[in-house]
Amino acid sequence: MTGTSIRLNASDNLEIALRDLKEGDCLAVSDIAVKQPVPRGHKVASSDISSGELVLRYGQVIGQATADIAAGEHIHVHNLAMADLALDYAFGSEAKRLPTANEARTFQGYRRSDGRFGTRNYVAILTSVNCSGSVARFIAEAAEKSDWLAGLSNVDGIVPIVHGTGCGMSGSDEGYATLYRTLSGYARNPNIGGILLVGLGCEVMQIPELVGKERLRPDGNFRYMTIQATGGTRKTVEAGLAMLHEVAIKANEVRREPAPISEITIGLQCGGSDSYSGITANPALGFASDLLVQHGGTTILSETPEIYGAEHLLTRRAATVEIGEKLVERIDWWKDYTERNKGEMNNNPSPGNKRGGLTTILEKSLGAVAKGGTAPLSGVYKFAEPIDTHGFVFMDSPGYDPCSVTGQIASGATLIAFTTGRGSVSGYKPTPGIKLATNNEMYAHLQEDMDINCGDIIDGVSIEDKGREIFELFIAVASGEKTKSEGLGFGGAEFVPWQIGAVM
Structure with a gap:
């Protein structure tokens, strides 16, 4: 791909500038002279385009001309806008199974109890609500300063997973279901070797709901607590640090294979x-x-x-x-x-x-x-x-x-x-x-x-x-x-x- 421009599909009525073009430079495919400076990566008409005509890139419609565009003119927001399209979905018409690879390749991963493999081995402090975010960070900071973390050579680190929601929301709608899936999914991601779940106590996204009847993780390597039940910030940080230590020791037992x-x-x-x-x-x-x-x-x-x-x-x-x-x-x-x-x-x-x-x-x-x-x-x-x-x-x-x-x-x-x-x-x-x-x-x-x-x-x-x-x-x-x-x-x-x- 060398030269002034490139056309990505034979049916396109434009070319893409491969460098900053100045007036008089010629497009590489159509040999049309550029009528004004065009920045690198921008579009230039390779033929005359009438107002209302569809503009093509990749052989597909990218919009509709909002004014007449002469060959060699810059195409951008000043003369191109969305177009109404009737797309042909043609379900499955181009589905082609790829050939299976000839060689078996491996990586060094962390095997989990459900059979999946992680690429990292973190211990996470997962919060149910914004209100427990600061305390989760306090626990993580205390763990980073501790003597025991440095000795856990198979643990990549402590990750406080904090967010801005979990309360002030419905407890039964699509938003709740989406947050529930998100928090549960992080707890089970193969890159996490153990979880400490921290809540405030009175939030909509309740800790018992997250833990659930099927438990939060199949390996059982999780602990949970609420700030209100534990007795406030300092007591929660102290108790949380002890729980996190237990979780991290178990996570450290897993090695790459x-x-x-x-x-x-x-x-x-x-x-x-x-x-x-x-x-x-x-x-x-x-x-x-x-x-x-x-x-x-x-x-x-x-x-x-x-x-x-x-x-x-x-x-x-x-x-x-x-x-x-x-x-x-x-x-x-x-x-x-x-x-x-x-x-x-x-x-x-x-x-x-x-x-x-x-x-x-x-x-x-x-x-x-x-x-x-x-x-x-x-x-x-x-x-x-x-x-x-x-x-x-x-x-x-x-x-x-x-x-x-x-x-x-x-x-x-x-x-x-x-x-x-x-x-x-x-x-x-x-x-x-x-x-x-x-x-x-x-x-x-x-x-x-x-x-x-x-x-x-x-x-x-x-x-x-x-x-x-x-x-x-x-x-x-x-x-x-x-x-x-x-x-x-x-x-x-x-x-x-x-x-x-x-x-x-």
């Missing part, structure tokens, strides 16, 4: 996207996703508002009609959800996305879907619902990255792969996050935060070779290699449950 990479579950994410996201990092991650699926692993695509307008590309890959229909049902739920909250599905792209060259949610979604590769869609799940199948699946979530990742981890993700074109500095304890840069400039500028540069695809590296590089990093990180965000200490502030419903 060889595990098939079919036991890896990866959440696929993108944030701070730019126009290169759908050209470099997302397709490369999609290739890596296919490789993991071929080895029997699981990858989770999410961010429902950011597949809107491209969902037909997924329904056509659905393994069954029912799976495809379930995805459309989630899209319809979002249309109703945004309408009753006086929002709209096209509230994206963000200002940063637009500076990077993205104009409509259709364009952003088409690039985002590329993270999911080509594997059949094997399942569709609600936010934080346990993933009970292998292969490529979809989990419903907002497009807000920390919230979406929270749902994926609650659903069982043991790694997160995150593509970004503008830059991202976040982590997701207890699950390591791998950052993939879409362009050379941002990678060089934020190299201390980026794990892999996919911008060199523009320079000639193949998507397949980059995908294999990402796949090998999956295995290395799953076996204990630290990511850049882990090395910097991120992950303590990114637990963001999805709050649905009224705050009362």
